[in-house]
Amino acid sequence: MIRFEHVTKRYPDGTTAVEDLDFEVAEGELVTLVGPSGCGKTTTMKMVNRLIEPTSGRILLGGEDIAAADPVELRRRIGYVIQQVGLFPHKTVLENTATVPQLIGTPKAKARARAAELLELVGLDPAVYGGRYPEQLSGGQRQRVGVARALAADPPVLLMDEPFGAVDPVVRERLQNEFLTLQKTVRKTILLVTHDLEEAIRLGDRIAVYGNGTIEQFARPAAVLAAPATEYVAGFVGADRGLKHLAVTAVAPADVEAADGKAPTAEVALGASLREALALLLREDSGRIGVKDPDTGALVGVLTPEGVHRALRRAQLQEA
Numbered sequence: 212m213i214r215f216e217h218v219t220k221r222y223p224d225g226t227t228a229v230e231d232l233d234f235e236v237a238e239g240e241l242v243t244l245v246g247p248s249g250c251g252k253t254t255t256m257k258m259v260n261r262l263i264e265p266t267s268g269r270i271l272l273g274g275e276d277i278a279a280a281d282p283v284e285l286r287r288r289i290g291y292v293i294q295q296v297g298l299f300p301h302k303t304v305l306e307n308t309a310t311v312p313q314l315i316g317t318p319k320a321k322a323r324a325r326a327a328e329l330l331e332l333v334g335l336d337p338a339v340y341g342g343r344y345p346e347q348l349s350g351g352q353r354q355r356v357g358v359a360r361a362l363a364a365d366p367p368v369l370l371m372d373e374p375f376g377a378v379d380p381v382v383r384e385r386l387q388n389e390f391l392t393l394q395k396t397v398r399k400t401i402l403l404v405t406h407d408l409e410e411a412i413r414l415g416d417r418i419a420v421y422g423n424g425t426i427e428q429f430a431r432p433a434a435v436l437a438a439p440a441t442e443y444v445a446g447f448v449g450a451d452r453g454l455k456h457l458a459v460t461a462v463a464p465a466d467v468e469a470a471d472g473k474a475p476t477a478e479v480a481l482g483a484s485l486r487e488a489l490a491l492l493l494r495e496d497s498g499r500i501g502v503k504d505p506d507t508g509a510l511v512g513v514l515t516p517e518g519v520h521r522a523l524r525r526a527q528l529q530e531a
C-alpha cells in the first residue's frame with residue numbers, strides 16, 4: 212500500500228536525514244517507526260504526504276508514484292495526526308471533527324452526524340463533549356478528538372506522529388488500547404512514529420527500528436525482541452527483553468488452570484497481553500485472576516503467577 216523505494220532525503224545544509232529507505236507497509240497494516248531523537252522518523256513520515264520531498268528514490272501509494280499526484284488531493288487520502296493535536300480553538304469538538312468532510316463538500320448535517328459517530332467510536336460521548344471547546348478538554352481527550360478528526364474523512368492511510376505523546380503513562384496506555392480496538396474495526400494502513408519502544412511494540416504489526424537515518428531492522432515485534440538484527444538494535448531493545456515479552460505474548464488456553472469454584476474478583480480475556488494479566492495479578496491478594504472467553508464472556512479458568520511464567524517460557528522458547 213505504501214512503498215518506499217530507495218528513498219533518501221538530504222536537507223539543503225547537507226544533513227542526510229534518511230538514507231536508502233526501502234520497505235513496504237501492507238494494506239491494513241500498522242507499522243511503527245521507532246528510534247532516538249533526530250534519527251529521521253518524522254522526515255520519513257512527512258515525505259508520504261509531501262510536506263517534505265525526497266532527494267532521490269520514490270514513494271508509491273497504492274501502486275501510484277506520489278510525485279505525480281496533486282499534493283492537496285493526496286492529503287485528502289491521508290489522515291495526519293500529530294502530537295500537538297492542532298484543533299481549532301474557536302470551534303467545538305463536533306465542528307472540529309466535522310471539518311474535513313465539510314471541506315470536501317459533505318452536507319453539514321451529514322458531516323455532523325458522521326462526526327458524532329466518530330466521537331462515540333473514540334470513546335467521547337458526543338452529547339457530553341460535542342459542544343465543548345478544545346480548552347475544556349483534558350490532554351487525552353484532545354488527542355482522541357485528533358484521532359476522530361483524522362478518521363472523519365475516512366482516508367485509507369493514516370500518518371501518526373507521536374499521537375499519544377502528550378499524556379501521562381496511564382492515560383497513554385488506555386488510549387493505546389482503545390486505538391488498537393478501533394484499528395481492528397477500521398483497518399487503516401498506518402505509519403506511526405514514536406520514540407517509545409514499548410509503544411512501538413504494543414501497537415505495531417511490524418516495527419522499523421531506526422538508527423541514524425537508516426532502518427536497522429524491520430520485523431514483527433516478537434522477532435525484534437527475540438533476535439535483534441544488529442548490535443545497535445540489541446542495545447536499543449535493552450537487556451530486559453524478558454519483560455518486554457510480556458507485552459507481546461497473549462494469555463493462551465494452555466496457561467490457564469481449571470477454576471476452583473471461587474468466583475475470581477478480577478478477570479482478563481483470552482488473548483489479553485501477559486503484561487495486562489500480570490498487572491492485575493499483582494493487585495489481587497488471592498494470587499489468581501479469572502480468564503474469560505472474549506466472545507461469550509464465559510469463565511475459562513484461572514491464571515496464577517506460575518501460568519504467566521509458563522507462558523513467558525513458551526514464548527521465549529518459540530522465538531529462540
Ligand SMILES: Nc1ncnc2c1ncn2[C@@H]1O[C@H](COP(=O)(O)OP(=O)(O)OP(=O)(O)O)[C@@H](O)[C@H]1O
Binds near residue numbers: 222227228247
Ligand atoms: N529543515 C531541515 N534542515 C536541516 N536538517 C533538518 C531539517 N529537518 C530535520 N533535519 C535534520 O534531519 C534529521 C532527522 O530529523 P527528523 O525530524 O526526521 O528526526 P526524528 O527522528 O523525527 O526526531 P524527533 O524524534 O526528535 O522528532 C535530524 O538530524 C534533523 O536535525
